[in-house]
Amino acid sequence: MPYEKAYGAFDCPRCGSDVVPVAGGYRCTVCGHFIPSSDLPSTENVRILVGSPTRKPPVGDEKHLFFDTSNNIIYKGTGTGWSSFVPTYNVVTKTSNYTASNGDCILADASSGAITITLPSPSNNAIVNVKKIDSSTNAVTVEPNGSETIDGSSSKTIDTQYESYTFISDGTNWYII
Ligand SMILES: [Zn+2]
Numbered sequence: 617m618p619y620e621k622a623y624g625a626f627d628c629p630r631c632g633s634d635v636v637p638v639a640g641g642y643r644c645t646v647c648g649h650f651i652p653s654s655d656l657p658s659t660e661n662v663r664i665l666v667g668s669p670t671r672k673p674p675v676g677d678e679k680h681l682f683f684d685t686s687n688n689i690i691y692k693g694t695g696t697g698w699s700s701f702v703p704t705y706n707v708v709t710k711t712s713n714y715t716a717s718n719g720d721c722i723l724a725d726a727s728s729g730a731i732t733i734t735l736p737s738p739s740n741n742a743i744v745n746v747k748k749i750d751s752s753t754n755a756v757t758v759e760p761n762g763s764e765t766i767d768g769s770s771s772k773t774i775d776t777q778y779e780s781y782t783f784i785s786d787g788t789n790w791y792i793i
Pocket residue numbers: 628629630631632633644645646647648649
């Protein structure tokens with residue numbers, strides 16, 4: 617069965633190994649111990665699974681959240697399939713140099729001096745938004761983490777109040793969308 621790891625879920629009460637769903641309950645992948653669904657507290661009926669897209673649990677087994685670590689997408693079971701959560705931004709205000717994380721929306725305040733926002737290492741579907749919120753002429757410079765590019769360039773300068781760019785990665789470089 618396509619399970620890589622489960623967090624916050626029940627493990628086999630006999631040997632502590634991962635369990636997989638079978639008809640009427642769950643079965644330990646190691647010792648074969650069977651746990652009937654009726655024995656499970658309702659709070660433990662959701663499992664969070666982590667893995668590559670090919671490890672997404674099969675349709676019909678949707679009492680799960682699934683984190684696709686290759687594409688940074690979280691899915692929830694719908695009962696008949698899987699739907700991805702739309703990610704939301706983590707809004708942070710920065711007045712000095714800052715290394716962004718995937719999902720950050722950075723309100724950059726350069727009123728006391730130019731600042732540099734460094735993008736995270738590229739990963740597929742990574743997204744960062746940077747907006748200059750101050751009225752000074754100090755620049756907000758967005759730089760990649762290494763030698764990768766932003767729309768083919770080595771950096772992106774933002775020098776107008778309320779100018780905003782969204783940076784998205786294909787896993788190799790960054791692009792402004
Ligand atoms: Zn077991």
